[in-house]
Amino acid sequence: MKLGLLDTVPRSYWSTDLGITESEKFIDFLMPVMTDTRFDQLFVAEGEWPASIDDYDAYLITGSPCSVNEGHLWIEKLQQFVRDCLVSQKKLVGICFGHQLIASALGGTVKRRRDGWLLGVESFDIVDVQSWMKPIQMKCEIFHINQDHVSVLPE
Numbered sequence: 001m002k003l004g005l006l007d008t009v010p011r012s013y014w015s016t017d018l019g020i021t022e023s024e025k026f027i028d029f030l031m032p033v034m035t036d037t038r039f040d041q042l043f044v045a046e047g048e049w050p051a052s053i054d055d056y057d058a059y060l061i062t063g064s065p066c067s068v069n070e071g072h073l074w075i076e077k078l079q080q081f082v083r084d085c086l087v088s089q090k091k092l093v094g095i096c097f098g099h100q101l102i103a104s105a106l107g108g109t110v111k112r113r114r115d116g117w118l119l120g121v122e123s124f125d126i127v128d129v130q131s132w133m134k135p136i137q138m139k140c141e142i143f144h145i146n147q148d149h150v151s152v153l154p155e
Helices: 011-014 024-028 073-089 095-105
Strands: 002-007 039-044 056-060 091-094 107-111 118-125 139-146 148-152
Touching: 002 024, 011 024, 024 039, 056 073, 056 095, 073 095, 091 095, 095 107, 095 148
Parallel strands: 002 039, 002 056, 056 091
Antiparallel strands: 107 148, 118 139
């Protein structure tokens, strides 16, 4: 399988961080369980795009310090890419900013939270255990930080 990681954070942003990009974090996380997968990083905020939507079997859109509503040209292009993925029945997952962008591209509404920033660890119940979920757990804790949310789902 070939997975295109659509990194929405410019590489220069990470020079003051731990020196690891957003897409590298996902590669480190997924590689142990997706051993037959080729991972390619595409820095869409810097203008790196697949030559064709069919270059990859699936795509993952990362989180970003940007808001979906900031009006950057790369955001508009990524929203069109999401719609093209839907038409092509291409597998696509969005994390944080990525899921907000998918919702927005498909007609949903993303807006600022009235309560401001949401920061912390959230606990989720696993209600549908899949065979690929190893080790099996019934709860999952995820760290999150955001100030935007999907307020209206796409139809």
